[in-house]
Amino acid sequence: MLEFIKMHGLGNDFIIFDGINQDLPDHNELAKKVCDRHFGIGADGMMVVKQSSSSDIKMLFYNADGSQAPMCGNGIRCFAKYVFDEKLVRGKEFEVETLAGIMRPRIISSEEKISFIEVNLGKAYFSSEMIHANTNKEKILNESIEIDGNIFKISAVVVGSVHAVIFVDDLNKIDINVIGRKIENHQLFPNKINVNFCQIIDDTNFQVLTWERGVGQTLACGTGAASAAVVGSILYNTSKKVNVHLLGGTVEIEQRDNEIFMTGPAEVICKGVYYDK
Ligand SMILES: N[C@@H](CCC[C@H](N)C(=O)O)C(=O)O
Numbered sequence: 253m254l255e256f257i258k259m260h261g262l263g264n265d266f267i268i269f270d271g272i273n274q275d276l277p278d279h280n281e282l283a284k285k286v287c288d289r290h291f292g293i294g295a296d297g298m299m300v301v302k303q304s305s306s307s308d309i310k311m312l313f314y315n316a317d318g319s320q321a322p323m324c325g326n327g328i329r330c331f332a333k334y335v336f337d338e339k340l341v342r343g344k345e346f347e348v349e350t351l352a353g354i355m356r357p358r359i360i361s362s363e364e365k366i367s368f369i370e371v372n373l374g375k376a377y378f379s380s381e382m383i384h385a386n387t388n389k390e391k392i393l394n395e396s397i398e399i400d401g402n403i404f405k406i407s408a409v410v411v412g413s414v415h416a417v418i419f420v421d422d423l424n425k426i427d428i429n430v431i432g433r434k435i436e437n438h439q440l441f442p443n444k445i446n447v448n449f450c451q452i453i454d455d456t457n458f459q460v461l462t463w464e465r466g467v468g469q470t471l472a473c474g475t476g477a478a479s480a481a482v483v484g485s486i487l488y489n490t491s492k493k494v495n496v497h498l499l500g501g502t503v504e505i506e507q508r509d510n511e512i513f514m515t516g517p518a519e520v521i522c523k524g525v526y527y528d529k
Pocket residue numbers: 264297315320321322323324325326327413414446464465466467472473474475476
């Protein structure tokens with residue numbers, strides 16, 4: 253029996269296991285099983301809490317298909333609430349080791365069910381090498397790609413994880429289940445990519461539809477929202493502080509001192525035990 257907590261950030265939902273005080277089986281297999289919405293608990297992703305030698309605590313993240321991802325924006329807010337509530341860290345500001353480097357959450361408000369958390373996500377990177385993009389171009393910024401006879405202007409960026417950002421005039425015209433999947437698996441991105449379609453409402457408000465690598469369409473993606481905000485400020489000179497509206501709610505993204513700060517909720521759904529046999 254494995255103790256777990258289920259949480260969500262803007263409808264992007266996760267199972268978290270304490271991997272310090274209990275032994276866990278193979279994480280990739282466990283993620284596939286617990287995230288299954290019919291035969292498991294049901295979630296977009298799974299996180300494991302581990303001890304860190306370089307930071308206060310370590311977060312491992314897995315997508316619903318069992319693949320490991322370097323980081324998760326909505327996930328790290330939930331992770332931060334969990335380790336703070338369980339007193340696995342000290343203080344309201346701490347460091348979390350992830351495969352994408354050290355992230356710095358700060359608990360802004362804390363209640364039993366819902367907390368608000370700011371996370372310093374670090375910098376955005378555009379190099380094609382970091383994205384593992386199959387191109388000779390140094391970066392992919394507003395480049396045309398063709399999908400089913402339609403041309404999309406795509407930008408690729410690393411903000412914790414890898415993201416394609418595509419600005420469109422009307423999100424209603426995007427069939428994300430078809431186009432999202434095709435871009436995720438496009439030959440330009442041999443390691444696959446998360447896909448964010450973005451409509452600028454005004455200088456400080458974006459609407460974003462998310463297709464996540466290893467999951468499919470989700471209600472929100474924190475690092476995707478941050479990627480959209482960064483690319484928007486470069487291509488369209490939008491504000492350095494924007495509200496990104498997603499199907500599951502709104503997250504605030506601020507770029508200051510060359511770093512990206514994400515602020516949003518983290519909410520507990522339930523706690524329980526998972527029977528792994
Ligand atoms: N939901 C996330 C991102 C999760 C990882 C992603 N699917 C990947 O494979 O990179 C977020 O909120 O950032």
